[in-house]
Amino acid sequence: MSGKSVAIIYTGGTFGMRPSEKGYAPARDLDALIRERLPELSAESMPAYELIEYDDPLESSNATPHHWYHLAEQIAGAADRFDGFVVIHGTDTLAYTASALSFLLGGSRKPVILTGSQIPLCEVRNDAAGNLIGAVQAIATGKIKEVGVCFGRHVLRGNRTTKVNATELDAFASPNFPPLAEIGTELRFNGTNGLPSDSGIFGELPPPYHACNSAVLRIFPGIPERFIDAIVDTGAVGIVLRCYGVGTGPTADPQFLAALERASTAGVIIVAVSQCPEGSVSLRRYAAGSALADAGVLSGFDMTTEAAFTKLHALFALGLDRSAVAALMQQDLRGELTTS
Numbered sequence: 463m464s465g466k467s468v469a470i471i472y473t474g475g476t477f478g479m480r481p482s483e484k485g486y487a488p489a490r491d492l493d494a495l496i497r498e499r500l501p502e503l504s505a506e507s508m509p510a511y512e513l514i515e516y517d518d519p520l521e522s523s524n525a526t527p528h529h530w531y532h533l534a535e536q537i538a539g540a541a542d543r544f545d546g547f548v549v550i551h552g553t554d555t556l557a558y559t560a561s562a563l564s565f566l567l568g569g570s571r572k573p574v575i576l577t578g579s580q581i582p583l584c585e586v587r588n589d590a591a592g593n594l595i596g597a598v599q600a601i602a603t604g605k606i607k608e609v610g611v612c613f614g615r616h617v618l619r620g621n622r623t624t625k626v627n628a629t630e631l632d633a634f635a636s637p638n639f640p641p642l643a644e645i646g647t648e649l650r651f652n653g654t655n656g657l658p659s660d661s662g663i664f665g666e667l668p669p670p671y672h673a674c675n676s677a678v679l680r681i682f683p684g685i686p687e688r689f690i691d692a693i694v695d696t697g698a699v700g701i702v703l704r705c706y707g708v709g710t711g712p713t714a715d716p717q718f719l720a721a722l723e724r725a726s727t728a729g730v731i732i733v734a735v736s737q738c739p740e741g742s743v744s745l746r747r748y749a750a751g752s753a754l755a756d757a758g759v760l761s762g763f764d765m766t767t768e769a770a771f772t773k774l775h776a777l778f779a780l781g782l783d784r785s786a787v788a789a790l791m792q793q794d795l796r797g798e799l800t801t802s
């Protein structure tokens with residue numbers, strides 16, 4: 463044994479699914495399946511593990527902020543007992559959960575690695591076995607001190623991760639940040655990816671906050687301003703605005719601009735991220751971006767949509783006022799953005 467002990471939390475996802483009449487569906491008793499299909503997990507060279515299974519494993523497209531919070535509580539509550547946590551999760555919203563945990567778990571340096579698979583462990587040929595072994599081994603090295611995602615050939619920073627492929631086995635990428643480690647014949651760590659020093663913004667765990675008061679809106683040609691008004695009318699406190707390129711939008715439409723201004727004057731935090739998977743928002747680069755900034759839109763720099771959305775959620779959970787949330791959205795708190 464490596465001398466480490468790892469908790470494996472099975473939340474659901476394809477990893478443990480079984481075929482049903484309607485297609486793959488979440489299934490219980492991963493323990494039995496692991497014993498049958500993955501005895502290597504108990505090999506001498508592996509850390510000791512404890513498997514914690516959800517009673518009702520989740521299809522991750524049903525995950526809500528409540529699930530992020532429950533998971534964060536579970537991890538924080540057991541942190542003293544384990545050297546690290548592996549979370550088995552469906553791939554569809556895995557990047558949201560990984561991003562959310564990176565904020566909710568605050569300054570913790572305990573490794574939390576999310577993984578899953580594109581093919582269930584019950585199938586003869588699958589990617590589940592390798593992904594789980596990789597995640598557990600990554601923790602055993604002691605070199606990961608944050609929330610990460612182990613999938614395919616990489617270990618990625620959790621809040622930089624996005625699902626980029628619906629069918630291939632390398633389903634995740636971290637387009638604006640190098641992998642924490644490459645998984646080849648050995649685990650090769652990139653030692654230069656340190657986290658910023660703890661801002662202290664997030665303490666042990668923010669108070670319970672299950673509201674879903676933010677929205678994501680992707681700008682498209684001809685977008686009517688009433689879409690913005692409709693979001694504001696729901697009582698939303700934040701909008702992640704997926705802009706074109708470095709942060710532009712239809713600013714020749716005075717009604718669109720007026721709707722943004724109305725929203726930000728009403729106190730809604732509007733954060734621009736790019737529709738492009740790579741690169742960063744730079745609102746003052748084009749007049750069309752400056753107009754957005756003048757209407758109150760903030761730069762989300764190179765954050766993924768998932769990071770921006772869950773960061774808004776976590777900051778509002780702290781009960782911070784609008785100006786504090788606005789300022790913090792533009793700062794690097796957990797390695798989620800690069801300002802330069």
Ligand code: ASP
Nearest residue numbers: 475476521522552553554
């Ligand atoms: N629909 C599944 C889920 O997200 C996909 C997967 O796990 O790969 O739960």
